[in-house]
Amino acid sequence: MSSNKSTDKTLVQKIGIGLFSLALLIFLASLSLSHYKIDMATLQNNLGSDYHWSFVQPEVAGLEGQEFGSSFAFLGAYEEAMRRAQAAIIKDVEENKGLTTSDGEYWSTILQDYKIKDLRFPLAKASSQGFLPSNVGLIFLLSIIMGIIGAFLYILPKTRLFPGIKNNHIYHSAMHNRGWLGIAAGVFLVGFYILLYFYPEHMVNWVLLVDPVSEALSGNPASQWFLYGFLYTIVILVMGIRMIIKYRHNRYQIIRTFSVMFFQTSFAFLIPEILVALNKPYFDFKNIWPLDYDFFFEWNIQNLTNSGTLGIFMLFWGIALFVVGVPLITYFYGKRWYCSWVCGCGGLAETLGDPYRQLSDKSLNAWKIERWLIHAVLVFAIFMTLAVLYTFLPPSGHWLNRTTLLLGASAAIAGIGYWFYQRNQTAQVVPTQALYAMLGGAVLIIAVIWINHASGSGNLFFVDSFKVRKWYGFSISSIFAGVVGTGFYPFMGNRVWCRFGCPLAAYLGIVQKFKSRFRITTNGGQCISCGNCSTYCEMGIDVRSYAQKGQDIVRSSCVGCGICSAVCPRGVLRLENSSVDIDTRTQALRTLHIAPEGVSLVQ
Amino acid sequence: MRIAIIGNGISGVTAARFLRKLSDHEITLISAETDYFFSRTALMYIYMGHMRFKDTQPYEPYFWEKNRINLVRDFVNSVDTDNKQLVMAKGANIAYDKLIIACGSTPNKFGWPGQDLKGVGGLYSFQDLENMEAYSDDLKRAVIVGGGLIGIEMAEMFHSRHIPVTFLVREKSYWDAVLPAEESEMINRHILENHIDLRLQTELKEIVDDGNGRACAVITNTGERIECGFVGLTAGVRPNVNFLKDSGIEIQRGIVVNEHLETNIPDVYAIGDCAQQNKPMPGRRPVEAVWYTGRMMGETVAHNICGNPVAYDPGIWFNSAKFIDIEYQVYGTVLAKAPEHHTAVYWEHSDGRKSVRLIYDKETEAILGFNLMGVRYRHEVCEAWIRAKTPIGEVLENLGLANFDPEFYDEYEADIIKQYNQQSGKQIKVKQKRGLSAAIKFLRKAVHA
Numbered sequence A: 001m002s003s004n005k006s007t008d009k010t011l012v013q014k015i016g017i018g019l020f021s022l023a024l025l026i027f028l029a030s031l032s033l034s035h036y037k038i039d040m041a042t043l044q045n046n047l048g049s050d051y052h053w054s055f056v057q058p059e060v061a062g063l064e065g066q067e068f069g070s071s072f073a074f075l076g077a078y079e080e081a082m083r084r085a086q087a088a089i090i091k092d093v094e095e096n097k098g099l100t101t102s103d104g105e106y107w108s109t110i111l112q113d114y115k116i117k118d119l120r121f122p123l124a125k126a127s128s129q130g131f132l133p134s135n136v137g138l139i140f141l142l143s144i145i146m147g148i149i150g151a152f153l154y155i156l157p158k159t160r161l162f163p164g165i166k167n168n169h170i171y172h173s174a175m176h177n178r179g180w181l182g183i184a185a186g187v188f189l190v191g192f193y194i195l196l197y198f199y200p201e202h203m204v205n206w207v208l209l210v211d212p213v214s215e216a217l218s219g220n221p222a223s224q225w226f227l228y229g230f231l232y233t234i235v236i237l238v239m240g241i242r243m244i245i246k247y248r249h250n251r252y253q254i255i256r257t258f259s260v261m262f263f264q265t266s267f268a269f270l271i272p273e274i275l276v277a278l279n280k281p282y283f284d285f286k287n288i289w290p291l292d293y294d295f296f297f298e299w300n301i302q303n304l305t306n307s308g309t310l311g312i313f314m315l316f317w318g319i320a321l322f323v324v325g326v327p328l329i330t331y332f333y334g335k336r337w338y339c340s341w342v343c344g345c346g347g348l349a350e351t352l353g354d355p356y357r358q359l360s361d362k363s364l365n366a367w368k369i370e371r372w373l374i375h376a377v378l379v380f381a382i383f384m385t386l387a388v389l390y391t392f393l394p395p396s397g398h399w400l401n402r403t404t405l406l407l408g409a410s411a412a413i414a415g416i417g418y419w420f421y422q423r424n425q426t427a428q429v430v431p432t433q434a435l436y437a438m439l440g441g442a443v444l445i446i447a448v449i450w451i452n453h454a455s456g457s458g459n460l461f462f463v464d465s466f467k468v469r470k471w472y473g474f475s476i477s478s479i480f481a482g483v484v485g486t487g488f489y490p491f492m493g494n495r496v497w498c499r500f501g502c503p504l505a506a507y508l509g510i511v512q513k514f515k516s517r518f519r520i521t522t523n524g525g526q527c528i529s530c531g532n533c534s535t536y537c538e539m540g541i542d543v544r545s546y547a548q549k550g551q552d553i554v555r556s557s558c559v560g561c562g563i564c565s566a567v568c569p570r571g572v573l574r575l576e577n578s579s580v581d582i583d584t585r586t587q588a589l590r591t592l593h594i595a596p597e598g599v600s601l602v603q
Numbered sequence B: 001m002r003i004a005i006i007g008n009g010i011s012g013v014t015a016a017r018f019l020r021k022l023s024d025h026e027i028t029l030i031s032a033e034t035d036y037f038f039s040r041t042a043l044m045y046i047y048m049g050h051m052r053f054k055d056t057q058p059y060e061p062y063f064w065e066k067n068r069i070n071l072v073r074d075f076v077n078s079v080d081t082d083n084k085q086l087v088m089a090k091g092a093n094i095a096y097d098k099l100i101i102a103c104g105s106t107p108n109k110f111g112w113p114g115q116d117l118k119g120v121g122g123l124y125s126f127q128d129l130e131n132m133e134a135y136s137d138d139l140k141r142a143v144i145v146g147g148g149l150i151g152i153e154m155a156e157m158f159h160s161r162h163i164p165v166t167f168l169v170r171e172k173s174y175w176d177a178v179l180p181a182e183e184s185e186m187i188n189r190h191i192l193e194n195h196i197d198l199r200l201q202t203e204l205k206e207i208v209d210d211g212n213g214r215a216c217a218v219i220t221n222t223g224e225r226i227e228c229g230f231v232g233l234t235a236g237v238r239p240n241v242n243f244l245k246d247s248g249i250e251i252q253r254g255i256v257v258n259e260h261l262e263t264n265i266p267d268v269y270a271i272g273d274c275a276q277q278n279k280p281m282p283g284r285r286p287v288e289a290v291w292y293t294g295r296m297m298g299e300t301v302a303h304n305i306c307g308n309p310v311a312y313d314p315g316i317w318f319n320s321a322k323f324i325d326i327e328y329q330v331y332g333t334v335l336a337k338a339p340e341h342h343t344a345v346y347w348e349h350s351d352g353r354k355s356v357r358l359i360y361d362k363e364t365e366a367i368l369g370f371n372l373m374g375v376r377y378r379h380e381v382c383e384a385w386i387r388a389k390t391p392i393g394e395v396l397e398n399l400g401l402a403n404f405d406p407e408f409y410d411e412y413e414a415d416i417i418k419q420y421n422q423q424s425g426k427q428i429k430v431k432q433k434r435g436l437s438a439a440i441k442f443l444r445k446a447v448h449a
Helices: A011-032 A042-046 A050-061 A071-095 A106-108 A113-127 A136-160 A180-198 A200-211 A212-216 A226-244 A251-277 A298-305 A308-333 A345-353 A353-357 A364-394 A402-426 A431-456 A465-484 A498-502 A505-515 A545-546 A564-567 B011-021 B040-047 B064-067 B126-134 B149-160 B181-193 B291-305 B379-387 B392-397 B412-424 B436-448
Strands: A518-522 A573-577 B002-006 B025-033 B067-072 B077-082 B083-087 B098-103 B105-107 B142-145 B165-169 B199-200 B206-208 B217-218 B225-227 B229-231 B237-239 B255-257 B269-271 B273-276 B318-323 B326-330 B340-347 B355-361 B367-373
Touching: A011 A136, A011 A200, A042 A050, A042 A113, A050 A071, A071 A113, A071 A180, A071 A200, A113 A200, A136 A200, A136 A212, A136 B149, A180 A200, A180 A465, A200 A212, A200 A226, A212 A226, A212 A251, A226 A251, A226 A345, A226 A353, A251 A345, A251 A564, A298 A308, A298 A364, A345 A353, A345 A498, A353 A402, A353 A564, A353 B064, A364 A402, A364 A465, A364 A498, A364 A505, A402 A431, A465 A498, A518 A545, A564 A573, B002 B011, B011 B067, B011 B291, B040 B126, B064 B067, B083 B229, B098 B291, B142 B149, B149 B181, B149 B229, B149 B340, B181 B199, B181 B318, B181 B326, B181 B355, B181 B367, B206 B436, B217 B229, B237 B255, B255 B269, B269 B273, B326 B379, B340 B412, B355 B412, B367 B379, B379 B436, B392 B412
Parallel strands: B002 B025, B002 B098, B025 B067, B098 B269, B142 B165, B142 B229, B165 B199, B255 B273
Antiparallel strands: A518 A573, B077 B083, B105 B237, B206 B217, B217 B225, B318 B326, B326 B367, B340 B355, B355 B367
16 A cells, blocks of 8 residues: 555645544534433423323323433333333223224324334434533534534645646545445445434434524424435535536536535525425425425325415426426436436535545446336336325316326326337337336236226225335335435445436436437547546446447436546547437447448447 | 457457457457456556546456457467467467457667666556556656657656656657647646656666666766656557567568558458558558557458458548646647648637647648647547638638537637637638537538538
8 A cells, every 4th residue: 555645635634634523523422412301391292192191191200300321211211101101091092991993093092103203303302401402502613613614624725736637546545435434434324314214313412403503594493304404405515615626627517516506505405494484385496206206295285285376386386397397408408407407416416426426337237227226216106106196086076086097197108108119119229028028017007007996995006005105205215315325425426316216317317318409429539448437427327338439428317417528538528419410319420430431330 | 260369459359349240250359468458548547546447448348258259368479370370378379360460569668778677667558557556655756758648648647646757858848749839838838837847858868777676767868867766668659569570471660561451461460559551641650559540440450351341541630638637639730840831820728728729721721630738629520621621711710610618618719710810810700609509510511512
């Protein structure tokens, strides 16, 4: 191991690394900078039932005044007390009220498991006491603010280097080549997402840190989701500035990075908070179904339809985005308009994730997996939405009912199937076997939904739509998009979710592949096959395999980040749009000739 | 038919790929250097940590089996053309029906004392890279000899490792045999602003042995002694043809071939860096060690072997490089010392790191060439203009067609035209801005014309 295989760091940069590391340590340690004393009022208020409280109160009375050193000990004791109360309630319901499990009232009367679970976060947050809760400002300063300062001290001195591609030592770095630092970063991110999605009650001290920010913005105390949105935005802003400095010779990168910073800060973070402060529905105007997978859930539709003109506008805006916005804008500019300019997931990938882009898998096998997986998620998202809508809609009466929904869906499936079949006849996109498997699957799906419809079960498939959405929420939204999507940046690159999982990316990609002016042009015969483009493609596209053939790049997964063009040492690649050759973009028209007569095309 | 290919570089691999596309022949690809084809041009990026070695391999390992291209890792000691077989260093002899020699180049050495010491090396092969790597730990200074494309790459490589570099350039200015004066001067400045110790008009006289067979210093023609732990020899390359001495194959500088890439021995072909054209096209050198000419020869030889005789035609000259942070592209004829009938419009950006030079004929005003620093132009558009002998005025009016810089970049066409108007007294205006649609329409017309 040579000592000179790393970038030169100035003293200021070293201080920056030191401050950042210290801030990170303080941030981690802040989880233990309090003790827990049960807050009875919060428990009682959140329980919301005097009947339950009369059983819970005697069980938790023993905890009152007790000091617990950690959230684990505290919530363990809470859990035990609540289980005893739950048993006592069940006993009372069975013995004194004479209800049995077959009575509907039984279930609405007992203290259910989810209630005990949902109480954990607000109770833990209210019960955290001691150093951190009384010094929120100080710890905020020493963790988040000092972290930001440390990061800037490291980032800003990079302006001393000449503008240009600066990828020296990326593969020598333990952080960027799956070394110990990368593994540590991955473990931290994965751990953060697991806490966030499944155990927020153990991160209440972090949430307390941003309570004042949340109060100032919307007047409400912070939830774990506010903490997440806040940190997400800070990270995009800080790492966005890093991105701009790194590519300051490249105006495409500068404008694009400003764009993701803007959309995250305003559309994803501030506007929804302000809406809430104004008593309007929380709404992210740039989130599009099916990435916004719960857009058509009944609670959201009801929430929007009950929120006056603005709510109705939001409903139509959301529908217009995916019906008109996606196909139209993607036709003009490719999916990049969303994925690398607007989207929040893309925003994080292009800023925090930029140092990890080279870790994406470029193998043919990865491409095969990608194509099946991402389209499977799209199909899953569509059918989950249909199932939810189906259950939500009235069986008959209104013009929009279960039957008309199914008619519409069947027509759409048949239409898409027919179009795809036709398209595959003219230019083979998928192998014939795969085509027939898809068409067969489509017929099967239509058959199943109509058989089920005839049975009058209220479910689209043979399973409860609530279960389907729960599976989706857990497996796709939490595990795939969050834990793996971001947590695996240091292992599999910064676009794992966007490439393998995002249903909206799949939809945008289909438009990009079949009807868009966008492509990456290969500049004649200048390619030297060096591989920088493929290496730095975050989507794992083997850009070089096209460039060295003189073929333009039209790939459904390309998010148009423009880095392949930036890192090319020979000026071979350009992202551009034209409708002149829209249906022949992939033809190797401009492949190297070797003689004026005879030999022309290279496959 | 059994076809053996010596060398798995871009020429040999392109030949193998096209032979497979065109035929069912048995193909054997031989290399002593690496198991799989890699992009030689990317060696520097491995050293600098931009890529891993495997990232420089354009094809995954399954590719070779799938395409039934046999890979042999061995060194060819000699070629027995009488019995049509290759005498191998390790394995059994390999018999062939057709032989393609694509064995590339080797760095030039001009008989300097100490040129074979340890800690001296070029940058051509994977082993050269390993050699550089082996001496890079605790290296106090490297001296690079030869002011060409590889020299500046090597300088950038050591520079990336924070190793001080002294760069000996024999000429008055960097690469001034190829670059016109202003562009050459621009690169001089860029080398110096990167704190590389550039020594113009300085030649290597001797490499000093430290007593243990390792280089410890160089002595220049001015008598100066420069202490260093590594000496990079980058004074060009020559065809790697020593092993063919007694084969009967005609060799001058390289392996002499005709326009069908055939040597004097039937069924033996030579392509790429090691081939020497017996009748080079006007304005072209007989040996051209360039990536894309290797690729073109590989494709051409495959057609010739598969019964589709075509002459090797590299078309209009083009090339590209990157000098640390400055990209370089050239299309057509751009000579360092412009002949009498050449004239040019030269525009340079105020930042001193971008320039555009359009060369045209004084009499006919036909465009002859484009020399670009830090600005990207479309290959096909430039080529179409050069082929059609388009007058400079028309080229300038439509210069946006050629602009290949990324979106939102500044467009310099108006500045270039202003420069031209000033020096010519004409009143040309921008007619065509940057954009793909116009470029496609132009190219479609140009192809049909």
